[in-house]
Amino acid sequence: MTQIIVLSVVILGSIGAISAVVLYFVSQKFKVYEDPKIAIIADILPGANCGGCGYAGCQALAEAIVKKGTTEGISCPVGGESVKKQIAEAMGEVAGETIPQRVIVRCNGTFENAPKKYNYDSITSCAYAHMLGAGESACAYGCLGLGDCVKACSFNSIKIDTTTGLPAVNYETCVLCGACVRACPRNIIEIRNIVEGNSIWVSCMNKEKGVEAKKNCKVACIACRKCEKTCEFEAVAVENNLAFIDSTKCTACMKCVAACPTGAILTMLKEEAKA
């Protein structure tokens, strides 16, 4: 009886010892070095895996930050200021100042401004309506109002306003993840810098000639270049029959807003006053 016990202990013990030695060398040979910072940063991140940063999830973002070696231009839009600071600390940096930003919708083709020309009667999908044709307002650049941005938002921060047919953003809950920007088949949603507590943008994407654009929508950009001429900071450029305001150069002087004959230039302050 004792012999059996001794034998088994010896056999099992030696198998264990040999395996341990083999495993040790194998693990040395195939060792993958993981920066401990990755785990630290992944811990700081919210862990929602929303994809708002443009990476597959929080782990992927943490790896990307460590690989890049700096937090410059790469961050978690959802976590906001505090997360940004913590990550910078972990990376041994001082967090730069965040420029406040917000989501803008570059279309003002409400039911009133751009009346329906026919009825769309198919699945509720902007991507499909965009594939089929110009859309109900006959403007091939404007908002289709079928809510692909609403479906893309994980934070319930964008809704289609039933009185205008356009997306309305709840800025309090919006975390600027950019999911709606990517979901829009017509690229009318953008994220812009807020300058001096204000943001100014051309609320139109129509690249047709002025006469044609005006036919379908009262508030279309007609590329008259008045805004370009009034701007003292070279922030406005008209290209392809469409004006664009560069929010990095804009000083929110509001001169272009007054100059626009169709009212295609909207501002954040005006919009808030209206609401």
Place this chain on the structure above:
Amino acid sequence: MKTFKLGGVHPDDNKFAHQSSIEVFPLPQQAVLFATQHLGAPSTVVVEKGDKVKVGQLIARGDAFISANLHSPYSGTVNKVDLVADLSGIKKTAIVIDVEGDEWEQDIDLTADIKREITLSPSQIVEKIKEKGIVGLGGACFPTHVKFLIPQGKKAEYMIINAAECEPYITIDHRVMMERTEELLIGACILRDILSLPTVHIGVEHNKADVINHLKEVAKSFKGIKIHTLRTKYPQGAEKQLIKAITKREVPSGKLPIDVGCIVNNVNTALAVYEAVQKNKPLISNYVTYTGKSVKQPKNYLVRLGTPIQSIIEANGGLPEDTEKLISGGPMMGKAIANLDTYITKGFSCILVINNKEGKRAEINHCIRCAKCVDVCPMGLEPYLLAPLSEKSNWEKMEKMHVMDCIECGSCQYTCPAARPLLDRIRLGKNKTGAMIRARNTK
């Protein structure tokens, strides 16, 4: 009677205009011709504002391998070259012509004589088809000459003329076969001779019994024409289904008809080939049916390209009061007309007026897994699984489930007892999956 095995539906054929003979529609005062009226690379406009043009003069040239020429259907002055909205509302380059008189290019044979003798060699015929801008008039508008440039290692064994006209309402193929029989049979023989084959096969659906008898009668004076009677079943006129019915061969997934030795052309294309080769006439006009349940007198017209759609509707006393929507093409595969201020293009086969009784979509209900859509799919797909995948944007899985084989015939949506928008979703998925595959291949 021959037919394809898998799937298919039986919609009411509603061929109201099958007895009304083709009328020549009067010339408009101003016409708009989209520069690109085919499937493939865009054509280059070769006229400028103020140029005088004659009927049959080249106005847009197709330079790429898959591209087609466009000729002026009118004599007059080019008013401008501008962007004009097509029937879906998307703006495209178009040539606007102010019509003055009707003066033709001199080398076009305008006599009514029927020329039977084929004098050109096969390569000359293909060149002629290319030069005269002939495209497939079954609806897809694929440049016809490209079909005859057979890749090395492949051999054409069957020349098939598609005369099934399985779409409800449309009657242009029917009327063309009744009224221009001899010409189109010569056209079919020309297509056959390009490939040096002994016979050309013409497939006609059984609901056109008068056409079958008439064709058989006229074909007696020709050699090597075989007319097949096909069972009336939608989509009998789809390329792959027609090949299956006539040759019993199946085009494998992702392959073309030429891979199984078949070339298919529409009857109207055969007629256009006859006119191009024997009469030197480019493709400048189209046969168009104006029909619908509320239309008092459904008609078939011979319309020049670039004629405003409005003028055809006005010539019939405007739209009926109960009009819900308009469709270009048939009710199964046609496209809704979103913009009425548009113009006839190559391959435009029908203006279909849908009244408010049949035009509205039924209320959408839950899928009850009855699998009727699987039964009717002529391509053997599973629409009830594809549609939810499209809703979830799962393009990779859709590709695995062969969404790219979908021919968009609409049988699944037609048959769905819960009125689910299956085809809409699948079509979106097919579009996105196709884009994904193209992006992957160019990487």
